[in-house]
Amino acid sequence: MGHPDVRAVPDANESEVDTGEEERMSESAIRELRARLPDGAVLTDPDSTETYRRDEADFCVAGTPLAVVRPESTEQVQHVMRVAAEHDLPVVPQGARSGLSGAADAVDGGLVLSLSRMDRILDIDPVDQVAVVEPGVINSALSKAVAEHGLSYPPDPSSWEMSTLGGNLATNAGGLCCVKYGVTADFVRGLEVVLADGQVLSTGRRSAKGVAGYDLTRLLVGSEGTLGVITKATLGLRPAPEPGLTAAAVFAAAEPALRAVNRIVAEGLQPSMLEFLDGTTVRAIQDYRDMGLPPDAGAMVLAQSDRGGRSADDVAAIGRICAEEGALEVAEAADTAESEMLWQSRRMVNAAIRCLGATLIDDVSVPRSRLVELLDGVRRIAEQHDVLVSCPGHVGDGNMHPTVIFDRADDAAVARAEAAFDAVMRLGLDLGGTITGEHGVGLLKRRWLEHELGPLGTELHRSIKAAFDPRGILNPGKVLA
């Protein structure tokens, strides 16, 4: 199950033609690509293509692409797919490369299809409350544009200031506020998709509701570029939320913090964010910068309410619940500025953890009732494998990010880290959860997917993949091993 095992080139694409023949075919493919694409759209020199080889999943082995293509329109994407189909070239659709599972990593000898130049917001309609976008639009750019109309696009992955909506769609990205508002898929009404053979498929609709036929939109969202290339999306919007107010509480241990979390949810407070940091994470933050966090902190909970006039009551109720469950300290923000201050610790998590070493970030999601067992299990795994594991997470959704921290220069430590990473996924499944709540499968977890889906589910996945992409040229080797 170790990561060095992850192959850059899937077996199915290993070529049997000799090298000279291969080169001539490649040259002809490049010529055909350039014939109908703008100048500068096809990059082949290694200095340029190197930049596009991999996403943020350090431990996946990325391939070396034949070329990077950067089309500017649906028609150009169709051209790329037609040339790729003709030459049997693997194609890896790619956004901002901020993904955490290797799904956007290049495949040896294939094309990287970067959608970053298709970055237009085509429509924002305040009456229908929809936006129509190209896939290269940065998440934060859409958020800012719709805010001018008093609207919001809620999905907010941590990468929202750099990740593209196409990437968000491909991975069905989550984020902090999906505990109240839902994930990317919940906001997608329709898609335009270029299929493996270059045909254009339209799915869904602009209207709020619709049940005509199978839900191909939802099937494509989260398929990580293995079924088609998203070239346009119609996204639902919401009225802009009211400014949030935040409560934060520090506990001596995880258990009382998780009891407080379950009560916050059970009492119907509907927090717009509900986050958890375990003791290791709190200490990492305090070591990174003095935030005044107590040295004996075993857990921290942050909760935000954005119910306007009711937010202050909500914050007081959250504070009361945390105190009743034995919090060491409780802070209730009186205004937006104070709320912002309370979130500073949460925002430092990634930077603080990275100061401690190399990281393998897991992404299990379990039923909330099993969170105590998850935290206990993660602690046990850390001990067994002699590694440090921090455990922050979107606790309201049960979506935790146990993060194995280790010394990359030490081969034995790397092996222990990888074993711990795998053990966390096993634990997530054993607790009735999933190996990935929001990051996706990509290369990183493809050997684990079958454990979650079972043989029958896996077989159906392969049949669906074959229905969309019979020659297997779209992002081969990703998701399905």
Next chain:
Amino acid sequence: MGHPDVRAVPDANESEVDTGEEERMSESAIRELRARLPDGAVLTDPDSTETYRRDEADFCVAGTPLAVVRPESTEQVQHVMRVAAEHDLPVVPQGARSGLSGAADAVDGGLVLSLSRMDRILDIDPVDQVAVVEPGVINSALSKAVAEHGLSYPPDPSSWEMSTLGGNLATNAGGLCCVKYGVTADFVRGLEVVLADGQVLSTGRRSAKGVAGYDLTRLLVGSEGTLGVITKATLGLRPAPEPGLTAAAVFAAAEPALRAVNRIVAEGLQPSMLEFLDGTTVRAIQDYRDMGLPPDAGAMVLAQSDRGGRSADDVAAIGRICAEEGALEVAEAADTAESEMLWQSRRMVNAAIRCLGATLIDDVSVPRSRLVELLDGVRRIAEQHDVLVSCPGHVGDGNMHPTVIFDRADDAAVARAEAAFDAVMRLGLDLGGTITGEHGVGLLKRRWLEHELGPLGTELHRSIKAAFDPRGILNPGKVLA
């Protein structure tokens, strides 16, 4: 496109064996079914099976089944599917037969697979906020059961007191409050499904989030029994909403009413219900029972807010918007009892319309910005085809139910009604909408589905159908023509 054209037996299932041979095969299938099912689970006498032949879609031609089977467990459903597969018998999964598209209508010589005896609520978990149910549970039974835990299951089709959750899942049912809370699919976390060959597939998970692999759960929801038989579902729940307050307004015409609707949404009031009745519907209600509705009413809007302490402010704001847009009368409820009174007119819609004649209920959903054009177009279609069309609808979602009213005894009137019904679907598509917002395709609209999906989308539908059900025994002839 006329409905008499709808065939009860799809071509693919026409048998070439002689009648004697057919009868022997049928008898053997019945024997095998009975061998592993409880007494009374297999009905074959015509008096009993007649009851199960059709759902509420009057104008579809239902077949005559070989037998009705009523299994009580997943294992028994597996047995039914294995026998059906072996004998190549069509199988129609069926809930409460309250559907409006003929999706649950029997197929000649096939099995009706009634899930009504699988009606146990297996789990209600207030911490995870999920319920696990069998498909035969009535929607209202779940609603009542979860209310005891301070929770709600929002999807509320008008049939909620009789329809089963299995049927709701198969059609991805909507309802009044989905304008705020979403449709059935938005509450499904995972499914247990018996496939055409009798194997059991588990999809999804109990946790709130998860992105491992393709979204088979969402693919199965709304597939109208053509891909598998749902035998268990894990459904998300919400905190019970606070009691709602209602505003109602009568307008001289549809246009100002629709302007008010768009402002109610645009100003972020988030109504938990937002309904529209056109002039024909208002007159039908007033003729049915004197509700004090003005004779010159051209439209009526009803809106409810369930934001607790803010509901009164919301109702006042809605009333103000309606008055500003020129409402003839505005009523703002001060409490729940007054709100209930305002909803009485809405509740009478079906009964009132049915007093006027036979009905063909359409179900188009269009972007809200196109609603004025939809209402205009429906008026024009009524004139052109010389029929009466009432037009109530879930206006907040753009999901309208133009209902053609006609004299069933008059063949010419029936033909005109069917032409008008088809013209409404064409109009819905022309306005960027869908032929069905919540009722489904079934038999009633299967000849229209390709107009919405296009040839490529239709081809993909067929490939997916073949991946799940290669022999085509699950609900053949439904959804896909």
